[in-house]
Amino acid sequence: MMPAMSEKIPSATCAPAVIASVVDLKVHFRSKQGVVHAVDGVTFDIRDGETLGLVGETGCGKSVTARSFLRLVPMPPGIAAGGSIMFRPRSVCPSCEGEGCARCDQTGRVPAACPACAGEGCGDCAGSGEETLDLLAVSDARMRALRGDRIAMIFQDPGKALNPALTIRDQIAEVFFQHRSAEILDAAGVDGSSVGPQTILLRRQAAQQSRGLEHALLALPPLRSGRNRITAAVDAMIAAALAETQIANPRKIMHRYPHELSGGMRQRVMIAQALACNPDLLIADEPTTALDVTVQARILELIRELQQRRKTAVLYISHDLSLVRRICDRVAVMYAGRIAETSSAERIFQNPRHPYTRGLLAALPSASHSRGQLAAIEGTVPELVDPPPSCRFSGRCPNETEMCARFDPPLEVVDDEHAVACFIHHEPPAGSGERPSFTAKTT
Amino acid sequence: MTAATGPRQAGQTAASVKLVLSLRGLKKHFPIREGALQRVVGQVRAVDGVSFDIRSGETVGLVGESGCGKTTLGRCVSGLSDPTGGAAYFNISQTDRDGLDALLNIPEAHHSEQDREALAALEAAHRVDQLTGPAWRRYRRNCQVVFQDAFASLNPRHLVKDIVARPLRVYGEATGLELTERTVELLEQVGLGRQHLFRYPHQFSGGQRQRISIARALALDPELIVLDEPTSSLDVSVQAQILNLLHKLQQQRGLAYLFITHNLSVVRHVADRIVVMYLGKVVEAGDTATIFERPQHPYTKALLAASPDLSQDHDVEMPTLEGSVPDPAHPPQGCRFHTRCPVATQACGWEVDDVVRWLEYREGLFDALSAVRRDSPFEAALVFDDEASAKALAAALRSDMVPAPMRAAMDEPALHGREVQLRFREVSEVGLAERGAGHVAACVLNPAGE
Amino acid sequence: MQIRDYILRRLMVLPILIIGTSIIVFALTRIGGSPIGIYLSHEMSPADVAEIEARFHLDKPLPVQYVYWISGVLRGDLGWSGVAAAPVTEIFPNKLAATMELAVASGLIAVALGIGLGTFAGARRNRLPDHVIRVVAVGGASMPLFWFAILLLIVFWVYLGWFPVGRSDPNIFASIAHPTGLYTLDAVLAGSFTALRDAVWHLVLPAVALGYGATAIIARMMRSSLVEELQEDYVDAARAKGLPERLVLRRHARRNALIPTVTVIGLTFGFLLQGTVVAEIVFRWPGLGRWMADAVLRGDQATIMAYVMFTSVLFLLVNLIVDVVYAYLDRRVVLGE
Ligand SMILES: Nc1ncnc2c1ncn2[C@@H]1O[C@H](COP(=O)(O)OP(=O)(O)OP(=O)(O)O)[C@@H](O)[C@H]1O
Ligand SMILES: Nc1ncnc2c1ncn2[C@@H]1O[C@H](COP(=O)(O)OP(=O)(O)OP(=O)(O)O)[C@@H](O)[C@H]1O
Ligand code: SF4
Ligand code: SF4
Ligand SMILES: [Mg+2]
Ligand SMILES: [Mg+2]
Ligand SMILES: [Zn+2]
Numbered sequence A: 001m002m003p004a005m006s007e008k009i010p011s012a013t014c015a016p017a018v019i020a021s022v023v024d025l026k027v028h029f030r031s032k033q034g035v036v037h038a039v040d041g042v043t044f045d046i047r048d049g050e051t052l053g054l055v056g057e058t059g060c061g062k063s064v065t066a067r068s069f070l071r072l073v074p075m076p077p078g079i080a081a082g083g084s085i086m087f088r089p090r091s092v093c094p095s096c097e098g099e100g101c102a103r104c105d106q107t108g109r110v111p112a113a114c115p116a117c118a119g120e121g122c123g124d125c126a127g128s129g130e131e132t133l134d135l136l137a138v139s140d141a142r143m144r145a146l147r148g149d150r151i152a153m154i155f156q157d158p159g160k161a162l163n164p165a166l167t168i169r170d171q172i173a174e175v176f177f178q179h180r181s182a183e184i185l186d187a188a189g190v191d192g193s194s195v196g197p198q199t200i201l202l203r204r205q206a207a208q209q210s211r212g213l214e215h216a217l218l219a220l221p222p223l224r225s226g227r228n229r230i231t232a233a234v235d236a237m238i239a240a241a242l243a244e245t246q247i248a249n250p251r252k253i254m255h256r257y258p259h260e261l262s263g264g265m266r267q268r269v270m271i272a273q274a275l276a277c278n279p280d281l282l283i284a285d286e287p288t289t290a291l292d293v294t295v296q297a298r299i300l301e302l303i304r305e306l307q308q309r310r311k312t313a314v315l316y317i318s319h320d321l322s323l324v325r326r327i328c329d330r331v332a333v334m335y336a337g338r339i340a341e342t343s344s345a346e347r348i349f350q351n352p353r354h355p356y357t358r359g360l361l362a363a364l365p366s367a368s369h370s371r372g373q374l375a376a377i378e379g380t381v382p383e384l385v386d387p388p389p390s391c392r393f394s395g396r397c398p399n400e401t402e403m404c405a406r407f408d409p410p411l412e413v414v415d416d417e418h419a420v421a422c423f424i425h426h427e428p429p430a431g432s433g434e435r436p437s438f439t440a441k442t443t
Numbered sequence B: 001m002t003a004a005t006g007p008r009q010a011g012q013t014a015a016s017v018k019l020v021l022s023l024r025g026l027k028k029h030f031p032i033r034e035g036a037l038q039r040v041v042g043q044v045r046a047v048d049g050v051s052f053d054i055r056s057g058e059t060v061g062l063v064g065e066s067g068c069g070k071t072t073l074g075r076c077v078s079g080l081s082d083p084t085g086g087a088a089y090f091n092i093s094q095t096d097r098d099g100l101d102a103l104l105n106i107p108e109a110h111h112s113e114q115d116r117e118a119l120a121a122l123e124a125a126h127r128v129d130q131l132t133g134p135a136w137r138r139y140r141r142n143c144q145v146v147f148q149d150a151f152a153s154l155n156p157r158h159l160v161k162d163i164v165a166r167p168l169r170v171y172g173e174a175t176g177l178e179l180t181e182r183t184v185e186l187l188e189q190v191g192l193g194r195q196h197l198f199r200y201p202h203q204f205s206g207g208q209r210q211r212i213s214i215a216r217a218l219a220l221d222p223e224l225i226v227l228d229e230p231t232s233s234l235d236v237s238v239q240a241q242i243l244n245l246l247h248k249l250q251q252q253r254g255l256a257y258l259f260i261t262h263n264l265s266v267v268r269h270v271a272d273r274i275v276v277m278y279l280g281k282v283v284e285a286g287d288t289a290t291i292f293e294r295p296q297h298p299y300t301k302a303l304l305a306a307s308p309d310l311s312q313d314h315d316v317e318m319p320t321l322e323g324s325v326p327d328p329a330h331p332p333q334g335c336r337f338h339t340r341c342p343v344a345t346q347a348c349g350w351e352v353d354d355v356v357r358w359l360e361y362r363e364g365l366f367d368a369l370s371a372v373r374r375d376s377p378f379e380a381a382l383v384f385d386d387e388a389s390a391k392a393l394a395a396a397l398r399s400d401m402v403p404a405p406m407r408a409a410m411d412e413p414a415l416h417g418r419e420v421q422l423r424f425r426e427v428s429e430v431g432l433a434e435r436g437a438g439h440v441a442a443c444v445l446n447p448a449g450e
Numbered sequence C: 001m002q003i004r005d006y007i008l009r010r011l012m013v014l015p016i017l018i019i020g021t022s023i024i025v026f027a028l029t030r031i032g033g034s035p036i037g038i039y040l041s042h043e044m045s046p047a048d049v050a051e052i053e054a055r056f057h058l059d060k061p062l063p064v065q066y067v068y069w070i071s072g073v074l075r076g077d078l079g080w081s082g083v084a085a086a087p088v089t090e091i092f093p094n095k096l097a098a099t100m101e102l103a104v105a106s107g108l109i110a111v112a113l114g115i116g117l118g119t120f121a122g123a124r125r126n127r128l129p130d131h132v133i134r135v136v137a138v139g140g141a142s143m144p145l146f147w148f149a150i151l152l153l154i155v156f157w158v159y160l161g162w163f164p165v166g167r168s169d170p171n172i173f174a175s176i177a178h179p180t181g182l183y184t185l186d187a188v189l190a191g192s193f194t195a196l197r198d199a200v201w202h203l204v205l206p207a208v209a210l211g212y213g214a215t216a217i218i219a220r221m222m223r224s225s226l227v228e229e230l231q232e233d234y235v236d237a238a239r240a241k242g243l244p245e246r247l248v249l250r251r252h253a254r255r256n257a258l259i260p261t262v263t264v265i266g267l268t269f270g271f272l273l274q275g276t277v278v279a280e281i282v283f284r285w286p287g288l289g290r291w292m293a294d295a296v297l298r299g300d301q302a303t304i305m306a307y308v309m310f311t312s313v314l315f316l317l318v319n320l321i322v323d324v325v326y327a328y329l330d331r332r333v334v335l336g337e
């Protein structure tokens, strides 16, 4: 999975323990009212093997940020207004062939070597020797190779994210056809390297490239047995993937249509599909919002267990703070297209620094509030059409100072791990600079 | 069957406490039709015998998982759909309610002439489906609903002015200038104002739309509002605004709320009493504090454990429920929760379906199962394709592979060639039993309370 | 409901629908006046007229006349066609074959082209091909059929002489057998390439003229439902699996976009049947439509009723098929709700 060609030279790099790094990401939308700054300078890191929670209220840009990883934001109306998403894919650990050893921390995988220097360390990789890709700049073909294989996504509503017209089997099979056709041929006992017409047809079948008449040919005797072996091999892979998510009787379930399954089952299918190729990064966009609490608890357990076993990094998006606290290692709080605060989960809940985070936590109903006394945040989220250079939270903020309406507070580290974008924690820059914002210099 | 009658604030005598609504054995079944002739082949028991009271001025929280019948119950309560069994009694005093319960507890065959008359009088005065004329109108205007999806329940082509004023116009409460003034008044009560009169629903945010729905529900000055997940589609900060608003209105107008939700932290915050539903039945009901501090039913406990809460220690493993909610068209015997209950006993209603469900997890065996010949829910013969499978099942049923309480509840499985004959002890439905003052639960464990 | 149950149920109500249709057809035709005119000539005496009236039961009250007619229909007697001067049943099959050949050919063109163009445009929303196809589709949906047909006739027959009118070259078709009455099929069965070429050549103009409107409707529907489907989550989910855009479109979006389109295809069939009347007149195609037009002008009620009955039943059947296909495509539909 490592083509020996160099993709775009990375313009920003990430620290070694980081698998993905969003740097000053800006995604805007053209609308009748003007340009909506839906995501406007978002910066955060996802560390290797961690679960990072991205929380915020409706419309603050969580999904747009998540979709940007896979370039799934529709353009137009979307506009890639800047920034980059650096990603370090992993490859199979050479010492243990994926079995797990000390060198790879029992994960069986190590960072892929930089194609420019073969791991020696060069300018491209800032001396780290690891391959770093800018997801917003790689070629379409490379992006497709990453999707579903190295980076996978779970959507909010499993009822909508599964195609109603295809069986579960047909949908999960696609992942294997796209990314594991060599393994399928192997398992089916087809010699993938020969160049006979039969093999070519089967090879195309295993990569889901057959078209029109080929299907008819594949159904005829000389090829039929090969095709059936491929089907059997894929079925086995699908059954294994479904079994991982504790679905009973996977061989039966996989022939069902999505509407024949319960919500929880559907989300398990989505998870099985997302984890089928053992991705390095899993993006979960509110995976339990559409589910019941008891089902939600099971799904969360499942995600957590699979994540810990496979050491997959997870970007977990939610608007439910208590849930994020339960499953995330670190949290980034988003407000109106910006990151307001990032920190470890523990700290953010014990010692929230940003007035918005504090407001959110206080607004959660609990036994300790007397009725009618919930601390609602007054006002509404600002329109994101051509926002002025001020703190996005000014106007609703209880701690607002005169400074807040004139300058835009940058996200700055206030103590180890904890970064806040608010003037009560750091001074505004000297002078009346135009828009003291994130240092936008990439791309 | 006096469900959850908790002590009311001091100073109120039984007679003076008014019950806005009393539900007694309320049922709503939906027919399932099949075949070319569309014959009714079964019933979805969406609500299956629910009893509880709503006192004036209180908030009753109704919680439960998706599909357990909360919305259906709310629609029956507010008169939007007619129950298929049982009844709701409107505006009944506590003494009358006690009298009614006493009469309902006597089997109909044993009613004396006097009983019959008394019952007929009570029903004519209070039973919702027997109300007529002005009494019916009074009931309809006194029970209003606010739905979860404010956008879907507001006509997108009507102005806010028309939406909020509609109930007033329909009931002939006001016209012309007075109508507009009353509408503005209502909007102001929910934190909107005159400037919003001439706008369409899509020009508002989610929270504002929910405010419009509330204003519309308030128009006729009702005593009871059914709130069907009023904040589920809202953000926490907006939710807080709406919850504060609802509380303010309750204080000002002495409203009673039936607050339907699946969010336990919300219900804990808003409700005086809580009713927990599972698969069309009430499994537990009691004061909010009691339910949260001393839950008695295993389902309530599981629900509480599964709901994330900030105050909770987040490192604790979440105890989770196995399986999914069974089909309400074929509710399990005995206790409906026994298919998922972590502490089920042999007396909980184990039945043939449990064996079939268990078999679904054994691929080989399940594929070999060719027929189930049922004599009753508790007795059946499982027919397999081959003798070996039948033998394997019989052996498994005697081993640790199946839950111990299930084994204990059944007779020794009899093996006849390719058939396995099963027989479970018959168990009747587990009813609600008193667990303390105003606290009831439907579970065979600890029936006497702790 | 199972698909099988659904079909059974629909078939069970079909006779009722047909009887209802027949009553309406009968009543509406009789509103146009007594059918006696077609049998009369100037030489007849009042006694002759009365005799004819009695022979055809026209002196009885209407309900009785209906019973005579419908029992005749059930016995396979559709009455006497004054226009053709022969029993309706004798002429009907030939004309029907001609019309069906035309309708099916234009239907196939419309479905294939409509779905193809719609998909092409929907996948390229708001880009040049989309705009071009939309303009073409608007033209098709709004241009009157008779005008477009005459335009084609003038350009391709009168000026260019590329295509002929009529149904076939009688010299070629006199020599081969007509087991089906569909000339293209007959030619294939007879193994005659010249005959096939001739049949197709004659078919092109009327089929294109007739199919254009339907193509436009289907293409527009396909485009808009595809655009809608492409915004669904499962399309993004398919992309997130790494599927190339070609497969996202073909395997995922297109199949679901077909679901609403199928309903429209069923409705379009009625539109096509109607159009055959105009197309057959313009291109001198010897089918039911032209016969029907003559019958209407001359008050030949037996023919009119036979034609209307037949097309209504056909339309009912086509819609049943459409519903079944719909249920097959959309596994979620609860049939009969
Ligand atoms: N396809 C689109 N076209 C136009 N605007 C869009 C589009 N997608 C998103 N936006 C805008 O981007 C903003 C952020 O949307 P996003 O979906 O990321 O919010 P979110 O944080 O995921 O909210 P939610 O919690 O409701 O899922 C919204 O204000 C929305 O108006
Ligand atoms: N009109 C109907 N016809 C048939 N079945 C129905 C109908 N309405 C509801 N049901 C069934 O009744 C059961 C209860 O539904 P209901 O909507 O009351 O659940 P709920 O508790 O409100 O769930 P949720 O939390 O998802 O809103 C469900 O199984 C549902 O499928
Ligand atoms: S910068 Fe000012 S307005 Fe913004 S959050 Fe901080 S104090 Fe509030
Ligand atoms: S009766 Fe109680 S113990 Fe038995 S299954 Fe039901 S909830 Fe569990
Ligand atoms: Mg989102
Ligand atoms: Mg509901
Ligand atoms: Zn290793």
Ligand SMILES: [Zn+2]
Residues within 6 Å of the ligand: A114, A115, A116, A117, A118, A119, A120, A121, A122, A123, A124, A125, A126, A127, A129, A130
């Ligand atoms: Zn390098």
